[in-house]
Amino acid sequence: MIEWMKKKMMMMMKLTKTVLLATAVAATLNAAAQEATIRKNLSERIPQLQKIDEVTKSPMPGLFEVRVNGTEIFYTDAKGNFLIEGHLIDTQQRRNLTEERVDKLTAISFYALPVKDAFTIVRGNGKRQLAVFEDPNCGYCKRFEQDLQKVDNVTIHMFLYPILSADSNDKSKHIWCAKDKGKVWQDWMVRDQLPAVATCDTAAIARNLEIGRKYKITGTPTLIFVDGSRVPGAISTAEVEKHLTAAKN
DSSP states (O other): OHHHHHHHHHHHHHHHHHHHHHHHHHHHHHHHHHHHHHHHHHHHHOGGGOOEEEEEEOSSTTOEEEEETTTEEEEEOTTSOOEEOSOOEETTTTEEHHHHHHHHHTOOOGGGSOGGGSEEEEETTOOEEEEEEEOTTOHHHHHHHHHHTTOOSEEEEEEEOOOSOHHHHHHHHHHHTSSSHHHHHHHHHHHOOOOOOOOSOOHHHHHHHHHHHHTTOOSSOEEEETTSOEEESOOOHHHHHHHHHHHHO
16 A cells, blocks of 8 residues: 555656646747747837847746847737837836846956956055046046045056047057056046157057947046946035945955
């Protein structure tokens, strides 16, 4: 009797596993079919959407996330009959899910930054670190640089990022080719002393522009801290200190 019960239990366990496997396979096939339908319909109906990178279920039942061009997010139904452009908000948790998703997609690993394409400014013991992307003709950057002078015990990795004008590119090249890049940079940004004309290999600036496009750095200054947090815009000395402290924890 006991042996018979054991055999029956084993048969039931095997049957359960088979059912679960079949359910999982069916769910996978259904998800694949839904994705194929969405891709087909959206591509045919909205060709300007370009190539669809990824289709995934969103946190909202029945709504699918459509990711294009690396980090652009749209939403659609299971058949691709409707397309929503905008932000998905979790009202219970008061979270902007779209913003969080884009932040994750555009996150930059601080230690993966090509610091060889930046110059460094060290103050005090230099133990804290900060990376900054700046355009030499950016008024907000100049204001930010005034405040940044008050931050001590920090190593600043300065990435020249000339996106405002051709003159921005010229100034960036002169600064990059200067013997003392940090001094010439601060002379210009803080004291309005034009950088002297200088020439050298400026491929680093082109690479900075490329990495900026990759990570959607669309404005200056853009600050990146060691914990990967990214802050766009000119923030105060107190805010810089706050982020530097938080990044250490």
